[in-house]
Amino acid sequence: MKNQLLHVFRNTPFGRETFLQSLYFCKMTGLHLKVFFPTAPQFLMYFAREVVTVDLDKSFLQSPETAKEHAEELIREAGVDASFFEPTRHTASTLPDIPVNFGFMTCSRNIGDLSSKVGLGHIGPRVRTIIKNATFPIIIPTSVYKEWKGILVLFGGSANALNAFRLGAKLQALSGLPLKLFSYTEKKPKAYYKKILEKSGLLSGINSEGMEWKFIEKGSFSEGLYHVSHDALVVAGAYAHGLIKELLMGNMMEDIQTILPNNLVIVGPHYNEE
């Protein structure tokens, strides 16, 4: 199922925008779209070391009688290869289990109602937990449908950032769109970042393809994000994992998705390229 993108369908105008974004992603990458229509307010995802309970808000269960019809209409218009997902495993009769071996998953910034009070500017706790545990990248789309014309990887030198770069290269190969690198130097020399890529055997790819690598050396990270092109699909590693790291610097991911109006693909610490 690595060639599939899982989308939890929400039969609302905002849900339609998110769905259009998933359709566009599949259209550009050739992935198969798997659409899940929730019928219960919760579902479980059994990751390798944690069970994530996803609490859906009421809007996900709205008008189930028209949900499939709406989804089919949008799929037909987009001309994307898609099918519907029916859970076969249930922890309890009203608690379906969703497989965790998809290639990608789309998560609106908030899945659960508990975090809805926080607002659209922040990633909800459930989405964060999914990112933390998932072996697949998470697509966090914009609230309103927006096409992307290029791929931009935010590279900070961490292991997750390296994975983000690998994923960016993969998406470039699938979509044929240009790939750019973007680094905020954090007072470190450029050579530091180049060395990290060289160690991982990725630098040669950048040089051979003449890939653009933009370094931001002045100002804060938030200010630097202004230089990210508005129509790029931004691929980033989930910065910091672990309680202490998260407390000290864990808001980097929040900064990115709060400031950038772009579609995001987040690579978590357990991302498995295979």
Next chain:
Amino acid sequence: MKREMGSRPLMDFSLSRLVRKIFFRLDERLQLIIVAALVGLGGGYASVVLNSGLESGGHYLNPLRTHWYAVLFPAIGAALSVIFLRYLVRDIGVHGVPEVIYSISRRGGLLRFRSSFSQLVSGFLTIVSGGSAGPEAPVVISGASIGSNIANLFYLKDRQRTVIVGCGAAAAIAAIFNAPATGIAFALEAILGEWTPINVVPIAIASVVGTEVSRALQGNQIPFQHHSFYITNVDLFACLGLALLTAVSSVLFMRLLRIVSSNANTYIRRAWVRAAAGGILVGCIGLALPNVLGEGYEPIRRVIEGEYASGILLAGVSVLAKILSTSLTIGSGGSGGVFAPCLVIGSFTGLFFQRGMHFAFPQVTWAGEGYFGLLGMAGVTSSVLQAPMTGIFLIIEITGGYDVLVSVVLVSVMSATLSHFFEPHSIYHVTLIERGELLRPRTDARVLSELNVMELLEMDCQVVHPEMTLRDFARIVETCHRDYFPVEDSRDGHFVGMIHLDDVRQYLFDPGLYDAVLVDEIMNRNVVAVSPEDDLQDILRKFDEIRSWSLPVIQGEKFLGLISKATLLDHYRKELKAQEAE
């Protein structure tokens, strides 16, 4: 000051790293024992917390039970329990011990952290208010969830985690009944379903630690005082009749509970209203027969002491009332287990039997009511749980006497065997079996569950198109080593059918047809296909049903590859080897 504040977590962090480093260098069995001991502590504390809570709650509520409004207590308790679970902690869909067994069977023992406390609170609310349910299910779930999460902290493998989940359940049962051997038997028989040396040692450690925690905090009390009984051969012979009666009680209880559980939802949609309605009915039953309320240890004690109110009819009605009230409490959505109600139903059944025999054969000197009460408890527990060893150990440990051992073994085994004819599965397993979710260790289904379609997919297939002539097809056959050829529509790439070489061999040897026949005319359009999400067990069944060796894997309308029976069986063998090596 800032530096001091900042340096502390870093010190803790490196300490935890050091502990982990030492831990991971230990032998795997030693790792399991250490984690089992920790889980034993957790499981033991969980049961002490619930037990103490029930004792304190009972202390305040019992004096009020004589008032008319006490009829509402079980309804309020059950409704609050549902509201707490659904709206406060959002632990929706928890179905007690079966969820623990499901997690072991399907999910490598992964359990939600919130279950470690949510079930204790909801179980407390249901039972303390008078709902007819036992405290064991909440503590088992709590202990198992503590075990699962501690196993995650120590990065244990799936196989080890399932054992640790069993340790949590064992510790909880051992602590709540002050019965370590029962904890071991319950975990191995009812939860894990296998007795292996690797399982037994950590489970025994957890069980002992759980018991010791309970003894340290609550004292070393045997729940029911042992009495010596004068047992004759006639009593032993009568055990056969009692086994039959306990089997009947068990079957009746299991069926009624299932009827209430599956139908309550149809009549009342809102969960908390449904639980409250069940609670009101239980409260009404409790007005006439207060002994059916709560977990029911007090009536058991009176049966064993021979102090239960006289009358055959009363004993018989008590059996039925307890069955009904437990079915209503749990079936309508209240939290709690069936273990303690089984003991109460069993003791009443034994009492009814003893009084019936005494009435029918007054000239015979029968062993006391307590003796038959104990045997009834063993019989019903063994039948409902389909776990005779658990029933036997429980009765021996909670009464502290061994003189009834022969009779207890006889009734337990006979009752479990008789009820097996009508209810072949344990009350914990039946819903999982109906959903096809119970995969016992070392079964085909368990081995196949570790594999999936995509890892068996064979993609080196030669795709053909409907408009190809037989000549083109014959050329492809010449160079291809496969017998199956998927046919795709050349316009949209959709899968439209398949050609099996055996079906078209006659045409291939007739060159006169080479330009006259198209692939479209010889392909099979009614192909049985599978999808990437399908269960391998179902796929294996399909292979047998249609006597095929390869099936196409279709996603949407796209052909992904073939799955062959030979590859599947080859992977099955490798997985079996890997599991045995663990």
